[in-house]
Amino acid sequence: MKKCLLAGAGLAAILxxxxxxxxxxxxxPYVSLGxxxxxxxxxxxxxxxxxxxxxxxxxxxxxxGPGATAEASVGWGFGNGLRTEVEGFWxxxxxxxxxxxxxxxxxxGNRNSYGGFGNVLYDLDLGQYGINTAGIVPYVGVGAGYxxxxxxxxxxxxxxGTVDRIGGTEGNLAWQGIVGAxxxxxMVMPGLDLTVEYRYIGDLNQRAFxxxxxxxxxxxxxxxxxxxxxxxNIMVGFRYALxxxxxxxxxxxxxxxxxxxxxxxxRTYLVFFDWDRADLTARARQIVAEAAQASTHIQTxxxxxNGYTDxxxxxxxxxxxxVRRAKSVEAELIRDxxxxxxxxxxxxxESNPLVPTAQxxxxxxxxxxxxxxx
Numbered sequence: 465m466k467k468c469l470l471a472g473a474g475l476a477a478i479l480x481x482x483x484x485x486x487x488x489x490x491x492x493p494y495v496s497l498g499x500x501x502x503x504x505x506x507x508x509x510x511x512x513x514x515x516x517x518x519x520x521x522x523x524x525x526x527x528x529g530p531g532a533t534a535e536a537s538v539g540w541g542f543g544n545g546l547r548t549e550v551e552g553f554w555x556x557x558x559x560x561x562x563x564x565x566x567x568x569x570x571x572x573g574n575r576n577s578y579g580g581f582g583n584v585l586y587d588l589d590l591g592q593y594g595i596n597t598a599g600i601v602p603y604v605g606v607g608a609g610y611x612x613x614x615x616x617x618x619x620x621x622x623x624x625g626t627v628d629r630i631g632g633t634e635g636n637l638a639w640q641g642i643v644g645a646x647x648x649x650x651m652v653m654p655g656l657d658l659t660v661e662y663r664y665i666g667d668l669n670q671r672a673f674x675x676x677x678x679x680x681x682x683x684x685x686x687x688x689x690x691x692x693x694x695x696x697n698i699m700v701g702f703r704y705a706l707x708x709x710x711x712x713x714x715x716x717x718x719x720x721x722x723x724x725x726x727x728x729x730x731r732t733y734l735v736f737f738d739w740d741r742a743d744l745t746a747r748a749r750q751i752v753a754e755a756a757q758a759s760t761h762i763q764t765x766x767x768x769x770n771g772y773t774d775x776x777x778x779x780x781x782x783x784x785x786x787v788r789r790a791k792s793v794e795a796e797l798i799r800d801x802x803x804x805x806x807x808x809x810x811x812x813x814e815s816n817p818l819v820p821t822a823q824x825x826x827x828x829x830x831x832x833x834x835x836x837x838x
Contacts, residue, residue: 490541498701531557573618581609634671756800787811
């Protein structure tokens with residue numbers, strides 16, 4: 465239990481690191497690679513009657529020291545938070561002792577585990593509940609697969625002069641539960657995320673290994689079964705989403721607008737946003753303040769606040785994002801002295817782009833809110 469608490473504290477400390485950018489749900493293919501710390505729970509020994517001298521049952525068990533683990537996976541994100549992936553994994557740890565054997569001993573050896581999982585994961589969009597995660601996207605998942613364990617070999621030099629040896633390779637059905645978080649590294653490479661995970665991996669059944677008990681007058685041989693594997697894994701890695709759209713070209717310099725006519729029926733102000741963000745920049749707050757001040761100097765009957773997004777992401781997600789942007793501008797107008805009953809907000813998602821683009825392109829001029837004074 466102490467090891468689990470320490471591992472959880474380490475995971476919380478890494479998640480407290482500042483994030484840069486914002487990681488939206490993965491869309492399309494991706495690859496990941498990670499490694500970390502393996503905490504293997506004790507395995508209890510169950511011996512058959514042919515191996516006298518190797519105690520079994522709940523009294524005798526193998527206690528493992530801290531080890532290492534690694535994984536590599538290929539997956540697909542559906543753009544709505546749901547992901548599926550195929551994963552290969554490996555784990556390693558040394559045996560520390562064999563308590564409960566009845567005869568004191570010095571036990572050495574190690575275990576290698578390897579296999580594959582099919583995983584289903586879900587990225588949690590906490591922003592839709594008003595929770596600011598500073599760009600970090602938590603996720604949960606489950607997986608099922610097959611694990612092989614190789615003991616090479618576990619040798620106990622008993623103080624009574626006998627030697628016990630357990631070895632071989634056995635496989636078993638396995639499952640895992642995953643809790644993690646992705647921290648975007650867009651400043652390094654678009655589509656690159658740092659991932660931090662906790663994984664619990666368990667086997668479904670016991671496994672039988674070959675066992676030998678060496679005595680001065682002979683050798684006893686037979687099967688030695690180990691209780692189901694269970695391990696806690698703390699992993700840090702990288703995930704890269706493939707097929708990222710090329711960065712948009714900077715917009716051409718706008719032509720000098722003609723002089724405005726002496727009388728105008730409406731006035732429009734444009735507030736632009738960073739990709740997948742709904743918070744106001746310092747320049748955006750300045751523009752909103754100008755619109756609020758102008759509304760007090762001209763005859764205004766209605767103030768429309770219309771939110772839009774670019775064409776990256778899903779349509780459903782963009783509809784919600786455009787409303788959040790419009791609400792951010794509305795709140796700033798109210799802070800600048802505009803009465804709330806004079807403001808009418810709308811979210812139009814990815815419709816009516818200023819710059820027509822293909823689906824998936826991140827065009828800065830399309831990420832906007834229009835303030836229209838009528």
